[in-house]
Amino acid sequence: MPFNRACLGRQYTAPEQLLDQERHGRYLTAVTGSARPETPVRPLACFAAVYLLGPIVPQLFSDQEVGLDLAHLLHGEQEFWFERPLGFGDAVTPVGLITRAEERRGMVFLELRCDGRDQAGAEVAHSRSLFLVRSPS
Amino acid sequence: MTGLERLRRFPPATETPLPELRERLTQERIAAYAMASGDHNPIHLDPDYARAAGLPSTIAHGLLTLGVAAAELELWAQGSAWTSRVSCRFSAPLPSGQEVTGRPRVLETGADLAILEMEALNESGQRVLSRATLQLRPI
Numbered sequence: 001m002p003f004n005r006a007c008l009g010r011q012y013t014a015p016e017q018l019l020d021q022e023r024h025g026r027y028l029t030a031v032t033g034s035a036r037p038e039t040p041v042r043p044l045a046c047f048a049a050v051y052l053l054g055p056i057v058p059q060l061f062s063d064q065e066v067g068l069d070l071a072h073l074l075h076g077e078q079e080f081w082f083e084r085p086l087g088f089g090d091a092v093t094p095v096g097l098i099t100r101a102e103e104r105r106g107m108v109f110l111e112l113r114c115d116g117r118d119q120a121g122a123e124v125a126h127s128r129s130l131f132l133v134r135s136p137s
Numbered sequence: 138m139t140g141l142e143r144l145r146r147f148p149p150a151t152e153t154p155l156p157e158l159r160e161r162l163t164q165e166r167i168a169a170y171a172m173a174s175g176d177h178n179p180i181h182l183d184p185d186y187a188r189a190a191g192l193p194s195t196i197a198h199g200l201l202t203l204g205v206a207a208a209e210l211e212l213w214a215q216g217s218a219w220t221s222r223v224s225c226r227f228s229a230p231l232p233s234g235q236e237v238t239g240r241p242r243v244l245e246t247g248a249d250l251a252i253l254e255m256e257a258l259n260e261s262g263q264r265v266l267s268r269a270t271l272q273l274r275p276i
Contacts, residue, residue, distance in 0.1 A: 023173075030170040031204040032212075033160060044211050045220035045271070046204040053200075054175045061178070070178055071190040075199035077226045085219035085276065134191075 001067040003108045003133065005101050010066065012096040014055030017116075019043050019090045023050060042087050048080045052116050052127050056096035060112060066098070068110065069133050076109075077130040084124055092116035092125055100130075108133035156209045158239035158257060162197040167233055170201040181233075196230040202237060203227075206255040207271055210241055218251065218273035225255070225269035235260045249274055 024043050027050055029035050061070055086092070093116060100111035109132060116125035171177050176198055179186040187195045207223050214220075231237060239257040246252075251273040257266035 026169075026173040027204075028208070030166060030173045031201065031208045033166055033205075040212060041215045042219065044204070044208055045223045046200065046207050049176075049200040049204065050174050058175065071180065071186070073178070073180075074230065075227050077224075078200060078203060079222070079224035081222040081224075082220070 003067045003103060004065060007066040007098050008101040010098045012056045012059045014094050016091045016093045017051035017055060019051055019086060019088055021088050042085055045080055048125055048127060051092055052094045052114050052125050056094055056114050072134040072136055074132045076132045079128040081126050082124060086124060091119050106135040155241045156213050158206055158237065160205050161236045162201065162231060164195060164233045167197050170198055192230065193232055195233045197233060199227040202231055202257060202265055206239060206257050206266060206269060210253055210271055214273050218275055220271055221274045222272040225266045228264045228267040231259050231265045237265060
């Protein structure tokens with residue numbers, strides 16, 4: 001299935017994500033390599049990979065209208081930024097948007113922007129991901 | 138002394154007691170990250186699939202490598218600062234089982250901002266994270 005450059009502007013939505021300590025604990029164990037007895041004061045910034053990207057990226061990767069070759073896909077760049085400190089108990093509703101879709105010299109460049117709104121409807125968390133797909137040769 | 142107070146005591150580019158990065162990303166940890174994040178791309182989990190894709194072995198998720206590098210700094214600074222931005226370029230894949238190392242440094246400090254740079258290298262000395270920065274703001 002070839003990559004479809006017309007996927008630019010394609011949008012993905014997901015239900016509200018609770019920033020709960022249990023899910024964060026599993027994430028923390030994975031990134032620190034051990035179960036920590038103490039709970040951090042607030043969720044780690046890269047936990048956004050779970051609540052902001054987690055519900056969106058699988059939709060992108062399985063989207064037949066985009067046609068990404070997962071076997072040759074690499075994560076090129078990542079940025080998370082926040083409007084305020086998020087705490088446990090906050091809930092974020094993510095929306096994803098393809099903001100770049102191009103092919104150059106046989107390499108696919110796809111940029112995904114994700115924004116998360118809190119319960120009050122304010123944008124609080126953002127993500128920019130650049131994915132690259134290498135030529136299979 | 139809190140993390141941000143420690144940062145403020147040192148001008149940029151001065152050696153500070155920031156925690157060094159030294160973590161081995163085993164296949165077990167990669168699998169744990171896949172479970173925690175929901176990213177089950179088989180290039181991270183299935184050696185045969187990874188080799189067929191032209192990789193030497195399974196590789197760590199880029200976001201795991203970034204998360205590992207950022208976590209120690211955030212935990213070090215927590216209580217006095219929150220992270221307003223974290224960013225990086227994934228320069229090279231990190232094969233499973235390799236140790237990732239790095240020495241963070243202070244790029245900039247101010248009244249309401251500290252920017253740390255997080256270098257991360259694989260066992261060959263190749264940079265796996267480049268332009269990796271973490272912005273801290275006081276609470």
